[in-house]
Amino acid sequence: MRILVCVKRVPAPGARINIAADGQAVDTAFLGFTMSPHEECAVEEAVQLVERHGGEATVLTLGPSEADEQLRYAASLGVARAVLLPITGPDWDPQRTASAITAAITDLEAADGAFDLILFGNESADSGGFQVGIRVAHALGRPMVNGIKGIDVDGDTLRARREADVGVEVYEVPMPAVLGVKEGINLPRYPTLKGRLASKKVDVAQVVPQAEAGGQQMVRLLPAAEQVSATVILGRGPDAAAAVVDMLQEIGVLK
Amino acid sequence: MILVVVEHDRGTMSPATWEALAAARALGEVHALTIGEAADGLVDQIGNFGATVVHQVHGDVLGDYGPEAWGEVVAQAVKALDPTVVLATGTDRGNEVMAHAAARLDMPMVANVIEFGSDELTRVRWGGSLLERCRLDAPVRLLTVAHHAFAADESPVAASATPLAVELDPVLSRTLVRDRVERAAGVTLATAPVVVSGGRGVGSAEGFAPLQELAAELGGVVGCSRAVTNNGWRNHTDQVGQTGTRIAPDIYIACGISGAIQHWVGAMASKKILAINTDPEANMVTKADYAVIGDLHQVVPAITAEVRRRRG
Numbered sequence: 001m002r003i004l005v006c007v008k009r010v011p012a013p014g015a016r017i018n019i020a021a022d023g024q025a026v027d028t029a030f031l032g033f034t035m036s037p038h039e040e041c042a043v044e045e046a047v048q049l050v051e052r053h054g055g056e057a058t059v060l061t062l063g064p065s066e067a068d069e070q071l072r073y074a075a076s077l078g079v080a081r082a083v084l085l086p087i088t089g090p091d092w093d094p095q096r097t098a099s100a101i102t103a104a105i106t107d108l109e110a111a112d113g114a115f116d117l118i119l120f121g122n123e124s125a126d127s128g129g130f131q132v133g134i135r136v137a138h139a140l141g142r143p144m145v146n147g148i149k150g151i152d153v154d155g156d157t158l159r160a161r162r163e164a165d166v167g168v169e170v171y172e173v174p175m176p177a178v179l180g181v182k183e184g185i186n187l188p189r190y191p192t193l194k195g196r197l198a199s200k201k202v203d204v205a206q207v208v209p210q211a212e213a214g215g216q217q218m219v220r221l222l223p224a225a226e227q228v229s230a231t232v233i234l235g236r237g238p239d240a241a242a243a244v245v246d247m248l249q250e251i252g253v254l255k
Numbered sequence: 256m257i258l259v260v261v262e263h264d265r266g267t268m269s270p271a272t273w274e275a276l277a278a279a280r281a282l283g284e285v286h287a288l289t290i291g292e293a294a295d296g297l298v299d300q301i302g303n304f305g306a307t308v309v310h311q312v313h314g315d316v317l318g319d320y321g322p323e324a325w326g327e328v329v330a331q332a333v334k335a336l337d338p339t340v341v342l343a344t345g346t347d348r349g350n351e352v353m354a355h356a357a358a359r360l361d362m363p364m365v366a367n368v369i370e371f372g373s374d375e376l377t378r379v380r381w382g383g384s385l386l387e388r389c390r391l392d393a394p395v396r397l398l399t400v401a402h403h404a405f406a407a408d409e410s411p412v413a414a415s416a417t418p419l420a421v422e423l424d425p426v427l428s429r430t431l432v433r434d435r436v437e438r439a440a441g442v443t444l445a446t447a448p449v450v451v452s453g454g455r456g457v458g459s460a461e462g463f464a465p466l467q468e469l470a471a472e473l474g475g476v477v478g479c480s481r482a483v484t485n486n487g488w489r490n491h492t493d494q495v496g497q498t499g500t501r502i503a504p505d506i507y508i509a510c511g512i513s514g515a516i517q518h519w520v521g522a523m524a525s526k527k528i529l530a531i532n533t534d535p536e537a538n539m540v541t542k543a544d545y546a547v548i549g550d551l552h553q554v555v556p557a558i559t560a561e562v563r564r565r566r567g
């Protein structure tokens with residue numbers, strides 16, 4: 001199987017997300033970066049599918065040149081090839097991102113053959129636009145289902161599962177296909193030392209993307225309304241148990 | 256005219272759709288779009304939320320939910336009905352259908368809107384930890400409404416139903432739901448009245464046994480943080496947070512969880528929060544309603560014992 005995974009570099013904030021003074025971005029001065037958990041699972045899924053069915057996995061990102069870090073992380077887990085579409089300045093809007101990724105995929109496929117499966121995360125962790133993967137799939141004329149938490153290969157068909165309120169929905173999608181996956185589809189491995197060393201030597205292909213801006217324009221970021229509560233300290237250590245149970249009775253949890 | 260895409264599962268309308276219909280009323284005259292014959296019975300219920308006309312679409316590939324088929328229907332409805340705004344639910348299905356429609360119409364789409372200004376919209380990012388003000392340059396505004404951002408208030412009118420003809424390529428059946436596995440009845444993490452959750456501080460898979468006991472004693476379920484699922488101590492189905500489950504119990508008991516923002520967004524709808532943590536400065540402690548400062552391995556069994564003692 002030839003598999004492509006599309007990931008995004010995002011900051012990894014801790015207790016709170018601070019906004020830069022100009023309101024245009026998250027203040028990342030003291031933050032590390034990562035890829036979204038959904039995409040980490042997409043990378044793991046690609047590696048597992050290649051282990052089971054043979055073939056090769058490629059990882060692609062559109063982002064700042066520093067996103068090289070996330071590509072090499074994917075490589076350290078077992079992805080063979082990496083492609084960076086470098087941009088400078090603020091994030092591109094979803095339409096622009098999707099058309100640049102579509103163009104890159106078209107070029108990669110012209111050179112080396114079609115991908116049987118293209119994986120995205122269900123949504124990016126930071127902007128949460130819920131659309132780039134779907135736009136790419138439509139532009140390529142391929143089937144796409146989002147929110148996938150299980151993939152089995154059956155000949156030319158993918159059996160894909162997704163969780164809904166009432167239970168699990170099963171889709172049977174013909175390849176070549178595009179799927180958006182959610183965290184929980186697998187438990188991503190940690191990179192081995194050997195993997196990390198190998199990832200340093202991976203040749204990251206760079207293609208400067210070109211695409212027109214879409215119709216959604218960010219004006220500024222705003223903090224979400226914060227819940228402020230004066231915490232009532234019920235006590236220290238096991239001696240607090242009586243006060244806790246009093247509270248549970250008071251709020252009606254324990255009758 | 257504002258067109259609301261009705262989210263339903265084989266004829267059962269989702270509560271998120273009630274919210275979308277209620278939100279739409281503030282924007283203008285509301286019409287609704289139902290997809291598939293199974294939804295034909297929803298006209299009165301839709302009227303209760305103020306939509307005057309229900310456009311009903313039938314088709315061979317609409318026997319069950321399918322993201323591509325539904326997206327294509329919405330795209331054709333936009334062309335046929337010429338709405339100024341189209342609203343869908345900010346759920347797995349709603350966001351997905353709107354993105355498929357937007358891709359087909361080659362128009363922008365804004366997900367999870369919480370405020371509609373005259374020319375600016377406010378939407379959520381980071382699963383709700385951050386907001387974005389944005390502008391939209393488009394002939395039709397394709398939007399989804401963030402779940403729980405609007406009250407599902409009723410405003411009954413007599414809605415009329417009218418068929419809407421569409422042409423659907425049979426190839427769209429490739430992404431229809433083929434099969435379903437119903438969930439066993441019982442309390443789930445999303446609906447439990449009590450959630451006893453453990454974080455890295457629990458230390459191991461076995462360390463969850465006392466949390467399980469307390470949860471059982473209180474008629475609740477066990478949850479966890481991502482540090483726990485990453486360590487393989489619990490299944491991801493137990494994870495609370497941005498990339499896990501959003502919960503809203505009467506009480507959330509967070510044991511050995513630091514309260515990172517991505518965890519907090521999943522827990523913040525809880526009515527009350529009790530944090531049990533060795534660190535009095537932990538974010539979970541400072542944001543909680545109640546806290547016990549101490550080692551969860553001692554505190555949790557003591558609470559369980561006290562509950563049992565009072566029950567006699």
Ligand SMILES: Cc1cc2nc3c(=O)[nH]c(=O)nc-3n(C[C@H](O)[C@H](O)[C@H](O)COP(=O)(O)OP(=O)(O)OC[C@H]3O[C@@H](n4cnc5c(N)ncnc54)[C@H](O)[C@@H]3O)c2cc1C
Pocket residue numbers: 011012013014034035036037125453454455456457479480481482483494495496497498499500510511512513514515516517518521531532533534537549550551552
């Ligand atoms: C894009 C993105 C999405 C994410 N999504 C999620 C998500 O959905 N859910 C989620 O949970 N996380 C999520 N995370 C991860 C999140 O940022 C944190 O890393 C994670 O929540 C930390 O888990 P924790 O609180 O258990 O561990 P830690 O942050 O390590 O905290 C452990 C806590 O336990 C306390 N402790 C230790 N020992 C004891 C003891 N014996 N008794 C009492 N207290 C003790 C410590 O004081 C500390 O407060 C996400 C991260 C990113 C970047």
